[in-house]
Amino acid sequence: MDTTLWKYPVPTWIRRETIELRKTTESDSKVNRVCKKVREVMMNAEKEGTASSGIIVKEGHYLLPILSTFAKEEPPKLEEALKLIKNNAPEGTIGKRKKSPLLSEKVQSSIQYLAFLADYQLIFDTAIGMYDFSLAKAVARHSQLDPKIYLPQLKRWREQPEATARYEVDVKLKRYESALRHLVLAGQTEEADADPDVHLTKCLKFVEEHLLHKLGLELFKDDRTSRRSIMISLGERFLSDRKPEEALAIFLAAEPRHLDGAKRASRICGDWRTYFACFAEAGEEVDSEQISATVEAISSKFGTMREQQDNYIAAATILLDYAHDVADAIDMLISAHTWAEGKRVAYLNERPDLAKKVVNGAVSYARTCIEDLSERTSTFTTANRRYADVIVLRRDAIKETGEAGLSEHLDDSASVFSMHSTASNTSLSSCASGSSIGTVGSVGTVASTVISVGARSTFSLVGNDSTLIKHKSKFNKIGRDKKKKKRRQKKGKRKAGSEEELNELVATLKHSCPDNNYVQVINETITFLLQSEKLSMARLLLESYQDFDATVSQSQTARLDKDILNREEQEKIDRKEGRNFEVFYQHPCENDINAIRCLPIKECIQHAIGFLL
16 A cells, blocks of 8 residues: 555554555465355354254255365365365265266266366376375366376376375376385385385485485485485585585495595595595505695695695695605795794704705795885885875765765766876785785785696695795696796776775785784794894894884874874865864775784894894
């Protein structure tokens, strides 16, 4: 009801009725309620033998009207209607030929009346769905159904065992859960003498075809062999659906455990611990090719800096435990920047040469960090200066629309302010260097990458916001023997001062400031250099980070102070010209950007260097 047409407020009872009608479900609609009430009255009248008007009513007097109430409900209750027709059939046989009561004139006329209200095919399917084949034959007698088709079919179902016939009916009506229940029952009762393996194969095929694994496990809960077969089938289904973690859990939950499937699933999802554990549980030895493929896959995996460290440590563990390859394990630990662990493993295996290699790797990494911090300093200051101009334009755009949310049309209006700043934005492309450092001798670059591992490895590895690793070993072939291809990038026209430019500046500022993992690695590197008598390099790395920290702090403070002064001046102008100055329109990104600061180096490290140098 459109209440806007009312001159006066809508009465309470009308509003209440409208709300109740909206809440009414399909099964409890007004038509259904009326049908139920009318049917109840007529059935009570037949039961009592008299109507409200005093007329004597016999059983079946209101048969056709009651059938109408069943047929007109939504959805139609045809099964109840057919049961009512069958219950009202005359008792005994009809005529000298002993015909079925369902072929009597009363039943046939009732069926024809019901067919006037509903489709014959639907009524026939309802009848066979009741597994009443005599009733189905009576329904089909005056329909357009071909007797050459339905008569042999009904005859065959009558002659079959009950569970088998019901299984075929359920399949025809696409009631697959019920069909599986009857198929299992047929194997337990009527086909007890048949080969159980053949019956299990038939059930398993039906389960796989209609994805009924859950019901199959319930029906075969007491049959250990069948239950295991269904679980293996379920695991294979998960693998085909690219859900290796679920498949791994299912394979290992089977009794006995399906180790072959577990090895395939763990290999796909990268669970190397379970992968090697399955070999040991099966009493199989892991050959060198499998070890190499696993290590190569893990060490080539992309992700955040922390994820890469974990991957390299895992690869080093595999090399030590299964291949006893100390040299390549040390390379992995160097790539993970775990200097102390690398040195410990080297001395544990009496390899002082490898211990020296770890120290050299830490020195090389420190130089890389110093270069990276210098580049981050330049990027941050440039982006912060431009951000100070753009954020003012975005505030003005919000103020003009009077909204806190930003719309696409604001970018067009903001372009008129492009003359306010002539700062170059080309240097901001350096924000592509990620928030984390790569391995020895290289600075990582943020990328979104999907890796397809070499032919020997079947591990499926996917990573986002990755840091490219340039460390080279026989297990890390990234970039080896490949020529760099120059890709032409389409340069879209970006409006100065637009929301798009602001988003790029925000991303640049956030990525330029080292994250927790990066700072932790710097702390560990400085500590290791101090312990390895590389005092000068430790001091250079500490000073580089402190210089970067100071630059970020000064840049932020200067921008915020300037912003406050500009706002105070603008407030004076607004006061003088009589404009509203009480509302300050702030962009949603400002709180995050204003809070950007560098994490400090540990005080113990600073104290130690203060005493040693």
